[in-house]
Amino acid sequence: xxxxxxxxxxxxxxxxxxxxxxxxxxxxxxxxxxxxxxxxxxxxxxxxxxxxxxxxxxxxxxxxxxxxxxxxxxxxxxxxxxxxxxxxxxxxxxxxxxxxxxxxxxxxxxxxxxxxxxxxxxxxxxxxxxxxxxxxxxxxxxxxxxxxxxxxxxxxxxxxxxxxxxxxxxxxxxxxxxxxxxxxxxxxxxxxxxxxxxxxxxxxxxxxxxxxxxxxxxxx
Amino acid sequence: xxxxxxxxxxxxxxxxxxxxxxxxxxxxxxxxxxxxxxxxxxxxxxxxxxxxxxxxxxxxxxxxxxxxxxxxxxxxxxxxxxxxxxxxxxxxxxxxxxxxxxxxxxxxxxxxxxxxxxxxxxxxxxxxxxxxxxxxxxxxxxxxxxxxxxxxxxxxxxxxxxxxxxxxxxxxxxxxxxxxxxxxxxxxxxxxxxxxxxxxxxxxxxxxxxxxxxxxxxxxxxxxxxxxxxxxxxxxxxxxxxxxxxxxxxxxxxxxxxxxxxxxxxxxxxxxxxxxxxxxxxxxxxxxx
Numbered sequence: 049x050x051x052x053x054x055x056x057x058x059x060x061x062x063x064x065x066x067x068x069x070x071x072x073x074x075x076x077x078x079x080x081x082x083x084x085x086x087x088x089x090x091x092x093x094x095x096x097x098x099x100x101x102x103x104x105x106x107x108x109x110x111x112x113x114x115x116x117x118x119x120x121x122x123x124x125x126x127x128x129x130x131x132x133x134x135x136x137x138x139x140x141x142x143x144x145x146x147x148x149x150x151x152x153x154x155x156x157x158x159x160x161x162x163x164x165x166x167x168x169x170x171x172x173x174x175x176x177x178x179x180x181x182x183x184x185x186x187x188x189x190x191x192x193x194x195x196x197x198x199x200x201x202x203x204x205x206x207x208x209x210x211x212x213x214x215x216x217x218x219x220x221x222x223x224x225x226x227x228x229x230x231x232x233x234x235x236x237x238x239x240x241x242x243x244x245x246x247x248x249x250x251x252x253x254x255x256x257x258x259x260x261x262x263x264x265x266x267x268x
Numbered sequence: 269x270x271x272x273x274x275x276x277x278x279x280x281x282x283x284x285x286x287x288x289x290x291x292x293x294x295x296x297x298x299x300x301x302x303x304x305x306x307x308x309x310x311x312x313x314x315x316x317x318x319x320x321x322x323x324x325x326x327x328x329x330x331x332x333x334x335x336x337x338x339x340x341x342x343x344x345x346x347x348x349x350x351x352x353x354x355x356x357x358x359x360x361x362x363x364x365x366x367x368x369x370x371x372x373x374x375x376x377x378x379x380x381x382x383x384x385x386x387x388x389x390x391x392x393x394x395x396x397x398x399x400x401x402x403x404x405x406x407x408x409x410x411x412x413x414x415x416x417x418x419x420x421x422x423x424x425x426x427x428x429x430x431x432x433x434x435x436x437x438x439x440x441x442x443x444x445x446x447x448x449x450x451x452x453x454x455x456x457x458x459x460x461x462x463x464x465x466x467x468x469x470x471x472x473x474x475x476x477x478x479x480x481x482x483x484x485x486x487x488x489x490x491x492x493x494x495x496x497x498x499x500x501x502x503x504x505x506x507x508x509x510x511x512x513x514x515x516x517x518x519x520x521x522x523x524x525x526x527x528x529x530x531x532x533x534x535x536x537x538x539x540x541x542x543x544x545x546x547x548x549x550x551x552x553x554x555x556x557x
Contacts, residue, residue, distance in 0.1 A: 061438060068444055072451045082458040089451045096440060181439035185343070188443055192450075196335055197310065199317060 056110075057127055058103035058180060065100065065184075066134045069093035073138030076147075083147045085195065087154070088207040090138055091161040092191040094131035098165030099187055100180035101127040107177025121170060121236040131162050153208035153218055160221035160228075161191060161206075167228035170235040286364055290372035298348055298376040307340035308383055315387055319394035325484040326391075326401045326414075333387040333418045334478050338425030339446045341380040345426040346442035349373055349433025366519030367528075370434060374512050377426040384422030388414055403482040403490035404555045405497065412497035413481050420504040421478050427508050428477075431515040453478055460493055464554035470494035471547040477507055491556040496549030503546050506539035 069090045076086030101124050104110050110120070135158040143151060165187045172179030194201040205217045298304060311333045318329035352359060352369075359369070391414065395401055402410045432441050456473040457480050463469040464483075473479050474495050481497060482490050513532045520528050 061440065064438070065440065065444060068448065072448070075451065075455055079455060079458065081462065082455050085454045085458070086451050089447050089454075093444065093447055096443060100440070178439075181443075184440050185443050188447065192447075195450075197314065197332075 054123060054126065056104065056106065057124060058100045058105075058178075059127075061100040061103065061180060062097045062127060062130055065093055065097035066130050069097065069131070070134055070138065073135075074141065077138060077142040077145045080142075080145060080147045083142055083149065084207070084209055087138070087142065087149075088191070088195060091135060091158055091207065092188045094135050094158070095161040095165035095187045095191055096184035097131045097134075098128055098162045099169040099184035101125070101166060102169040102173045103178045103180040104173075105178060111177070117173075118236045121173075121232070125166065128162055128166055131165075132158070135162065150208045153216070156221045157207055157217055160224045163228045163232075164191070164224055167231045167235075170232045174235050283368075287368055287372060287375075290364065290369060291375035294348065294372050294376050295379060297351075298344065298379060301344045301348065303340055303347070304344040304380070307336040307344070307380075311336040311383070311387055312390075315390045315394070324401055325403075325482055325490050326395060327480045327482050328484075329395070330391060330414065330417045331478070331480070333384060333391075334421035334425075335450070337380045337384050337387065338421035338478070339450070340425075341377075341422060342425035342429035342432070342446060343442040345373065345376060345429030346433045348376065349430050350439065365524075367516045367524060370430065370515050370518065373430045373433075374427055374515060377423050377430075380426050381419065381423040384419040387422070388418045391418060401490060403492040404551075405481070405492055409497045409550075412501050416497060416501045416504055417478065417480075420501060420508070424477055424504060424508045424511065427511040427515070431511045434515045434518040449477065452476055453480075464491065464493060467494070467547070474500055474503070474543065474546050477504060489556045491554050492551055493554055494547075494551055496546050499542050499546035499549050502542040503539060506535060506542050510535045510539060 072086055072093060073090035076083040076090060079086075102121065111117075136155075139151065139154055139158065142149070165184065168183035168187045169179045172183045176182070189196075191206050194204060194206055203215065204220055205215050206220065208217045314329070314332035314336070318332075397407055397410050397414075402413070405413060428445075429442055432445065438444075453476050456469070456476065459469050460473045460480075461483060470493065473493070479495070479500060480493070481495065482492050484490055510532065513528055513535055517525065517528050517532065
C-alpha cells in the first residue's frame with residue numbers, strides 16, 4: 049500500500065522543482081552577497097515542490113478506495129523529505145562558503161516554507177485531485193511578497209536577514225507552523241469528496257439502488 | 269486567373285475575421301483573469317507609492333511594473349493557454365489551425381503592453397525625464413531605459429507565457445520560470461554592483477529580459493553601468509519576436525512551419541547581434557553623475 053501510494057505521486061514535479069531550487073540555492077551559496085535574495089527564492093521553490101506532493105491524477109478512483117485520506121496524507125508526507133533534504137544541503141553549502149546567516153532561524157524558515165506548501169496542498173486537496181499548481185503558486189506568491197513588494201517587508205519578513213533591523217521572521221514561522229499543523233489535521237481527517245464532483249453514483253441498470261460514495265468506501 | 273483572385277480575397281477576409289473574433293474572445297478571457305487584475309492593481313499602486321520626489325535612483329521604483337505586468341502576466345497567459353488543453357480534441361477538428369489560435373493568444377499581450385504604456389506615462393509624470401534620478405544618461409537613453417524596464421517586459425512576459433503554455437506540459441512551469449528569472453536578474457545585478465567595470469559581468473547583466481542600468485550604491489550620486497539602453501531595447505524586442513515564433517511553431521505544418529523556422533533563425537541571429545551591441549555599446553565603464 050505504502051509503495052503504491054508513493055509511486056503514484058507527482059515525483060517528476062517534486063524532483064524537478066527541487067533540482068531548480070538546488071541550482072538557485074547553490075548560486076546563493078557561491079555568491080554570498082546574493083544569498084539573502086537567492087535563498088528565499090530557493091526556499092519558495094521548495095515550498096512549491098512540497099505543494100505537489102499530494103497531486104493525484106487518479107483521484108476519482110483513489111478517493112473512493114478504503115484507504116483513508118489521513119493515511120494517504122501520512123504516506124505522501126514522506127515525500128517532504130526531498131525538499132527538506134535539499135534545503136538542508138543548500139544551507140550546509142552556504143554555511144561552508146562562509147555565508148553569515150542566523151542558521152537556526154533559517155532552518156525554521158525552511159521547515160515553515162515546506163510545511164506551508166504541504167498544508168496549502170492538503171487544504172486544496174479536499175477540492176481537487178491535483179492541488180499542486182494552484183497551491184504552489186499561491187504559496188510562492190505569499191512567500192515572495194516581501195521580496196516583490198518591499199513595502200510589505202516593513203511589517204512581515206519570511207526570511208531571516210543577518211543583523212538587519214525590522215521584524216524577525218521567527219514569530220511568523222512559529223505561528224505559520226502552528227496554523228499549518230491544525231490545517232493539515234483538519235483537512236486530512238474530515239475531508240470529503242470535492243464539491244464540484246458528482247456525489248451520486250449513477251445506477252447501472254434499472255431498479256438498482258443509488259450508492260453514495262461514502263457508502264461505497266465503507267463497503268470496501 | 270480572375271476566378272482564382274476573386275476566390276482568394278474573400279477567403280483571406282474570412283481568415284482575418286476569424287482571427288479577430290478569436291483574439292477578441294481570448295482578450296476578454298485574459299482581462300477578467302484574477303491574476304492579471306491583481307497584477308494591474310499592484311503595478312498601479314507601486315507606481316503611485318513610488319511618487320516620492322526624493323527618490324534618488326529610478327531603479328528603486330521602476331522594476332515593479334516588469335515584475336507584475338510581465339511576470340504575473342506571463343503566469344496569466346500560461347494558464348490561459350493551458351486552459352484550452354483539455355478541449356484540444358474538440359477544438360483541434362475545427363477549421364481554424366492551431367497557429368491561428370496561438371496567434372490570437374499572442375494578440376492578448378497588447379493589453380498588458382498598453383498597461384505598461386500607461387505605467388510609463390505615470391512614471392514620467394512622477395519622475396520627469398530631466399530629473400537627476402536617471403544618472404548621466406542622455407534624454408533619449410533615459411527614454412530607452414524606461415521603455416525597456418516598464419513597457420517591453422509587459423509585452424514580453426505574456427508572450428513568453430503563451431510560448432511556455434504551448435510547449436511545456438508541467439502546470440507549474442510559469443511559476444518556476446518566473447522565480448528563475450527573478451533570481452537571475454537579482455544575481456547578475458549584485459554581481460554588477462561588485463564589478464561595475466567588468467565587461468563579462470555587463471554581458472551577464474544584459475543577458476536577461478530585464479536589466480538595471482543605474483545604481484546609487486552608498487552615495488547620493490547615481491552611477492550608470494555599461495551597456496547601451498537602445499540596443500538592449502532591441503534585444504528585448506527580438507526576444508519577444510522569438511517567443512511569438514516559438515509559440516506559433518507548435519502545431520504548424522507544411523510551408524507555414526518552414527516559414528516559421530526560417531523566421532526563427534533570422535530572429536535568433538538578430539537577437540545575438542543586438543545583444544552583442546547592447547553589451548559592447550554605451551558607456552565603456554561605469555560613470556557617476
